Amino acid sequence: MTDNDKPELPGSGREHLSPIPEQQDPGSLQHRQAAAMAGEEFSVEKAIDLTQKSYSQGELIRRRFFRHKGAMLSLGFLLFITLMAISSIGYGFIPGWWPKDYAAAATVVDGGRPSLGLFPPTWGDQPFGQENTGKDYFALTMRGTQRSLTIAFTVGIGTTILGTVIGAIAGYFRGWTEAILMRVTDLFIVIPLLVLAAVLGQIAGGGIWPLAIMLSLVSWTGLARLVRGEVLSLREREFVTAAEAIGTSPWRIIFKHILPNTMGTIIVSATLTIAAVILLESALSFLGFGVQPPDTSLGLLISTYQNSFTVRPWLFWWPGLIILGIALSVNFLGDGLRDAFDPRQSRSAD
Amino acid sequence: MLRFILRRLGVSALILFLGSVFLFFITVFSGDPLEDLRESRDRTAEQQMEARIRNMNLNEPWYVRYWMWLTGVAKCVTLNCDLGTDSRGADINTALVNAAGSTLRLVTLATFLAIIIGVTMGILAAIRQYSGFDYAVTFAAFLFFSLPVFWVAVLLKEYGAIRFNNWIADPAISLTATIVIALLVGLTLASLLGGDMRRRLLTGAISAVVAFGAITYFDTVGWWRQPALGLPLIILVAAAAGVLLTYLTVGRGNRKILYAALTTVAAGAVGWFIFNGWIVTPTYPLLLLMLGISLVAAIVIGWFWGGWDRNIAIWVSIGTAVAFAGATALDQLLRNWGPFLERKPRPISTIGSGSPNFEGPFWTGVWDWGVQLILPTVVLTVISLASYSRYTRASMLETIRQDYVRTARSKGLSERVVISKHALRNALIPITTIVAFDFAGLIGGAVVTETVFGWKGMGALFQEGLTRVDPGPVMAFYLVTGTAAVLMNMMADIAYAFLDPRIRT
Numbered sequence: 001m002t003d004n005d006k007p008e009l010p011g012s013g014r015e016h017l018s019p020i021p022e023q024q025d026p027g028s029l030q031h032r033q034a035a036a037m038a039g040e041e042f043s044v045e046k047a048i049d050l051t052q053k054s055y056s057q058g059e060l061i062r063r064r065f066f067r068h069k070g071a072m073l074s075l076g077f078l079l080f081i082t083l084m085a086i087s088s089i090g091y092g093f094i095p096g097w098w099p100k101d102y103a104a105a106a107t108v109v110d111g112g113r114p115s116l117g118l119f120p121p122t123w124g125d126q127p128f129g130q131e132n133t134g135k136d137y138f139a140l141t142m143r144g145t146q147r148s149l150t151i152a153f154t155v156g157i158g159t160t161i162l163g164t165v166i167g168a169i170a171g172y173f174r175g176w177t178e179a180i181l182m183r184v185t186d187l188f189i190v191i192p193l194l195v196l197a198a199v200l201g202q203i204a205g206g207g208i209w210p211l212a213i214m215l216s217l218v219s220w221t222g223l224a225r226l227v228r229g230e231v232l233s234l235r236e237r238e239f240v241t242a243a244e245a246i247g248t249s250p251w252r253i254i255f256k257h258i259l260p261n262t263m264g265t266i267i268v269s270a271t272l273t274i275a276a277v278i279l280l281e282s283a284l285s286f287l288g289f290g291v292q293p294p295d296t297s298l299g300l301l302i303s304t305y306q307n308s309f310t311v312r313p314w315l316f317w318w319p320g321l322i323i324l325g326i327a328l329s330v331n332f333l334g335d336g337l338r339d340a341f342d343p344r345q346s347r348s349a350d
Numbered sequence: 351m352l353r354f355i356l357r358r359l360g361v362s363a364l365i366l367f368l369g370s371v372f373l374f375f376i377t378v379f380s381g382d383p384l385e386d387l388r389e390s391r392d393r394t395a396e397q398q399m400e401a402r403i404r405n406m407n408l409n410e411p412w413y414v415r416y417w418m419w420l421t422g423v424a425k426c427v428t429l430n431c432d433l434g435t436d437s438r439g440a441d442i443n444t445a446l447v448n449a450a451g452s453t454l455r456l457v458t459l460a461t462f463l464a465i466i467i468g469v470t471m472g473i474l475a476a477i478r479q480y481s482g483f484d485y486a487v488t489f490a491a492f493l494f495f496s497l498p499v500f501w502v503a504v505l506l507k508e509y510g511a512i513r514f515n516n517w518i519a520d521p522a523i524s525l526t527a528t529i530v531i532a533l534l535v536g537l538t539l540a541s542l543l544g545g546d547m548r549r550r551l552l553t554g555a556i557s558a559v560v561a562f563g564a565i566t567y568f569d570t571v572g573w574w575r576q577p578a579l580g581l582p583l584i585i586l587v588a589a590a591a592g593v594l595l596t597y598l599t600v601g602r603g604n605r606k607i608l609y610a611a612l613t614t615v616a617a618g619a620v621g622w623f624i625f626n627g628w629i630v631t632p633t634y635p636l637l638l639l640m641l642g643i644s645l646v647a648a649i650v651i652g653w654f655w656g657g658w659d660r661n662i663a664i665w666v667s668i669g670t671a672v673a674f675a676g677a678t679a680l681d682q683l684l685r686n687w688g689p690f691l692e693r694k695p696r697p698i699s700t701i702g703s704g705s706p707n708f709e710g711p712f713w714t715g716v717w718d719w720g721v722q723l724i725l726p727t728v729v730l731t732v733i734s735l736a737s738y739s740r741y742t743r744a745s746m747l748e749t750i751r752q753d754y755v756r757t758a759r760s761k762g763l764s765e766r767v768v769i770s771k772h773a774l775r776n777a778l779i780p781i782t783t784i785v786a787f788d789f790a791g792l793i794g795g796a797v798v799t800e801t802v803f804g805w806k807g808m809g810a811l812f813q814e815g816l817t818r819v820d821p822g823p824v825m826a827f828y829l830v831t832g833t834a835a836v837l838m839n840m841m842a843d844i845a846y847a848f849l850d851p852r853i854r855t
Contacts, residue, residue, distance in 0.1 A: 183368070189787065189839055190369040190832040194794030195812065199373070199824075202380040202816060279498055283798050286500045287813060299498070306504050306802075310512075320501040327496035335492070 061264075064340040071336020074329035081326060085145040088138070102139035103294070106130070114314050129314045131305065141318050144298040147291060149326070151212045151281050156274040158216030163223030164266055168254050170224065171231025181228065185221050193218060197280055198289040206292025211284075215277060223269045230262040264341030271334035275327045282323050298323050351847070358843055362836040371416065373828050374821055378412045383437060383819040405439045406820065419825055433829075437820040445811060446826045453807035454834065456723065457796050460730035461789060468735045469781065472742025474542060476777075477769060479747065482541035487739055494736035499795050503729045503802035510725050515696040521574035523565060532562035576688045579681035581622060584674065588615045591673030595666045598770055600659065610655035610663040611670045614648050618674035621647070629682060632712055637679075644671045686713035697721055726799045733795050734788050741784050742777070749777040779849045782842045789838040793831045 055063065065071060090096030100106075108130050114137075115124025128137040170178040188196070197218050204210035234240065235258065243253050259266075282299025284290030291297040298319040305315035382388075383406060387399045402408070407415050422432035433442040475487040523531075540554025568574065579587075592611030600607050621644060622629070628636050648671035652664030691697060693710050698721055708718045749755065750773050758772045793808075800809035808827050815823025 183365070186365045187369050187372065189790050190365055190835050191373055191828065192790045192794035192797075192831065192835075194791075194797060195827075195831075196373075196376075198797075198812075198816060199376050199380050202819075203376065205381075275496065279496070282498050283500060286498075287798065287801060289816070299500070302498075302501060302504070306500075309504065309508050316504065320498065320505075323498050323501065324496055327498075328492060331492050331496050 061340045065336055068336035068339055070332045071339075074332040074336070077325060077329045078333065081145065081322065082149060085142050085149060088142045089146070091146065098139055098142070100126075100136035100139045102135065102143040102296070104135065106134040106136070108132075108134045128318050129312070131312070131315055132308065137315065137318065140296060140301065141298075141322065144296045144301050144319055145322055145326075147208055147295060147297040148278060148281055148299070148323070151208055151215065151291075151297070152274045152278045152326075154209075154212040155215045155219060155277045155281075156270050158212070159220045159223060159273050159277075160266060160270040162216060163220035163269070164227055164259065164262075166220065167224035167227025168231050168259060171228040172235055172250065172254050172258065178228070181221070181224055185225060188218075188221055194280065194283060197284055198287060201284045201289035206290075206295070208291060208295065208297075211281070211290060215280065219273060219277060219280070223266065223273065226265050226269055227262055230265055231258055234258045234261055264337075268334055268338045268341060271330060271337060275330035275334065278323060278327050278330070354847060355840075355844060358840055362840055366832055366836055369832055370420075370825065370828060374416045374419065374825060375412065377816065377819070377821045377824045378415070380816065381819040383408065385819075401439065402437050405435050406437050406822070415821070419821070423829065433826050434822050436815065436822045437818050442822050442826050445823070446830065449806060449808045449811045450830045452805055453793075453796055453800065453809065454830070456726055456730065456799075456805070456807070457789075457792055457834075459723065460727050460734065460796075461785070461792060463727065463731045464734040464738055464788075464792075465781075465785065467731070468738025469742045469778070471735075472739040473746055473774065473777075475739065476743045476746035476750065478542065483538070484743075486538075486541065487743070491736040491740050494732055497733065499729065499733055499798045500802055502732065503726075503799050506725050506729060507802060510728070511698040514698055518574065518691065518697065519695065521569075521572075523569050528562060528565045528569075531565060532558045535561040575691060577684040579677065579684060581619065584622070584677040584681055585615055585619055587677040588618060588670055588674035592666065592670035595669045597766070599662050599666060601764065601766060604659065606655050606657055607659060607663050607666050610652050610667050613651050613655065614667045614670040615674060617647050617651060618644065618671065618678075622678065629678060641675055644675055647671065682713050683716060686711065686717060690714040690717040694718065698725065726796075726803050726805065729799050730792060730795055734792050737784065737788060738781070742781060745780050746773065746777040749773045752776075779846065782845045782849065785838065785842050790831075790835045793835065 086096075088096045088098040089102060109126070114127060114129035115122065116127040126136055126138060128141055131137055131140065166177065166181060170181045197215060200214035200218060201211055204214045231254075240253060240257060243257050248257075281290055281297065282302070285297045285299030286303040288303070291300050293300070301319040302316060302323075305312070309316045384399055384402065387395050387402065390398075392398070407418065410418075419434060422434055425432050431443060433446060436442055436445075471487050475484040478484055536554040536558025539557045540550045543550050543553055568577075589612065592615060593608065596602070596604070596608045596611055602608075621640075625640055628640060632640075645668060648667035649664050652667035653660060655667075656663035689710065690713075693708070693714060697717075708715065710718070755768060755773050758768045763772075796807070797809035797812060799805075800807045801813060808830060811823045812827040815821070815827070
């Protein structure tokens with residue numbers, strides 16, 4: 001190898017003689033001269049586009065979530081249904097704007113047919129029709145929706161708290177909590193969730209609050225396992241070791257250092273639990289182990305009127321479509337949240 | 351491996367035992383078994399109460415009753431189970447045998463169908479990521495996830511049974527319905543295919559026209575009441591299966607395998623003529639015998655054509671032979687649809703798991719047995735289809751992004767080999783774990799489905815038992831479904847250990 005094959009030293013002023021023409025030092029005299037001739041400002045650092053805003057982690061997640069069309073549509077639908085269910089017939093002692101009572105029988109008008117029309121848009125006296133004894137079906141459906149949503153959200157919150165705490169303890173301390181968690185999960189393999197929930201629902205005796213508590217007791221395992229998995233990997237990380245080294249108490253480490261890092265998993269799982277609970281509750285009520293008359297829920301409405309499908313199909317369609325709508329929109333919401341928190345799986349990664 | 355299986359077995363038995371204690375306990379304390387009699391004004395209420403207390407041993411504490419139940423179950427080791435009596439004094443053993451048969455065949459069939467269809471859909475969606483088909487599958491999965499089981503079941507009962515029975519009495523498909531079906535077929539195919547826009551649109555249009563023509567033809571010749579395939583179509587189906595199998599295993603280049611498949615089809619056609627009498631009026635042993643003969647013939651054909659690829663040739667031949675046998679059975683079934691309709695003018699009953707005293711030739715008997723299964727199976731399949739397709743798609747996408755798949759591509763392997771040999775096999779491993787969890791969920795779904803369709807299955811056993819606060823039937827339900835779930839779970843674990851040696855410990 002002759003000297004000619006070696007690259008010239010950068011800054012020697014002879015870089016153009018190097019065998020690889022592009023291999024030049026941007027800081028060299030020659031380069032600087034060329035840049036000066038072109039009238040450019042010279043900088044060793046990579047230029048940063050200051051016109052573009054930089055986002056924090058939270059802002060990025062929020063932006064991704066708001067850009068998810070399906071999730072936004074679902075959120076709108078869910079808010080609409082919730083508002084309708086609460087405002088139309090009122091909640092507790094707060095009166096609603098809908099004049100009819102869900103429990104009052106009346107004369108059946110027009111065979112109980114729904115008066116809701118699309119062309120032209122009309123609302124009418126009984127938008128969802130009437131059932132066999134003339135009860136207003138709109139009020140009845142709204143009452144059912146209210147009850148179902150109450151149970152679903154209560155169970156969603158209860159499950160999230162239980163699952164997070166148990167999962168975090170099992171993952172951080174291991175030991176007997178973990179053993180219990182794993183055995184209970186195994187239990188759900190041998191006893192189907194619906195069966196266990198049916199027995200507990202019978203114990204609850206038909207009221208919505210006892211039912212919600214019982215359902216929370218059976219549906220926390222999924223979230224607990226997810227949280228345990230995340231905590232298991234997070235507790236080996238340096239920031240936890242650092243916190244331990246300065247004498248932070250285990251509970252503070254769990255709640256201040258580890259759990260904030262699992263927020264994404266928890267929120268997504270809580271959403272999906274709500275969708276599952278809506279379906280579980282309606283199936284239980286359908287079988288007769290969930291909400292009991294005189295109170296009502298969407299599943300109970302379908303169960304009561306399933307045989308009048310051929311005569312009064314609307315009694316069957318409305319509650320079913322509302323269950324489907326709620327479950328579908330909550331599932332889409334969960335999907336949008338997952339995409340926002342963990343963009344690896346989605347297309348709109350930024 | 352043996353140690354692994356044994357330890358797994360021990361753990362499963364322990365879980366089964368603990369689960370039984372727990373379920374027994376909460377069932378006993380879920381209510382008052384004498385409630386209806388306490389409120390009854392019947393003069394014999396006292397005696398009825400006495401009888402019920404005697405039947406259910408209500409004078410003993412719950413753990414004594416559990417111990418009695420457990421010792422009864424322990425006799426199963428000597429094939430002499432004693433599950434006790436329910437609150438009305440009826441023997442649970444006989445009730446359980448009938449119920450278990452009808453539920454397990456429902457759930458097993460639904461599981462297999464859901465796995466096959468769901469996994470295929472997931473793979474196709476992953477290969478054609480962000481295509482129309484992918485979006486359709488994703489949306490369908492979300493929809494199926496969110497469907498209330500009982501609602502779908504009632505809907506299917508109305509449209510799949512009552513309306514279908516009305517329709518089949520005088521079947522005719524309107525022009526609009528024909529056009530919609532044809533368009534759907536065309537769109538599905540167009541979104542599934544690769545290649546440029548022009549080619550896909552052309553294929554879609556052609557298949558839509560073909561579907562339109564086929565439906566119109568079926569409509570005019572009255573195929574809906576007198577359907578049949580005929581030997582040429584059987585041969586075509588079997589040959590298509592052979593070519594597809596050849597393409598999936600070794601590619602189009604390997605002539606030997608293709609010839610083996612086609613020879614199998616030819617042998618099948620010859621066999622069709624020889625055994626025609628048996629095919630038309632068979633019995634179950636005869637059917638099994640014919641299947642055995644065709645399998646042996648397939649193995650021989652594969653052996654002689656095989657050469658270096660003897661193994662693959664044999665498997666492809668067997669696959670083709672099975673396809674031929676399946677098409678032949680389908681043909682016979684279709685031919686007997688007319689006679690079946692004459693015996694049962696409203697074919698799909700909405701209630702019950704079989705017609706009580708149905709009499710007719712063999713194939714119509716198969717119809718009667720199968721037609722009851724259709725609607726509940728569809729409900730259960732649709733519900734668990736969703737999770738399989740989602741998981742398969744996610745797992746497949748994860749695998750396709752791996753380095754070894756990129757290496758395989760850069761070696762110049764064809765897309766077929768990369769997908770079927772490198773990506774698919776590894777993507778399917780995690781699916782086995784999901785099967786176990788899903789099976790328990792499916793049994794739960796079966797409880798609801800059976801209620802809607804009025805099957806006297808495990809679901810009814812459980813529901814009636816729980817309503818009467820009677821642990822006997824509930825525990826009988828648990829005994830069968832729990833054991834089935836544990837077995838399923840264990841099979842999945844062992845399959846996992848075989849497929850992925852890393853977790854074998």
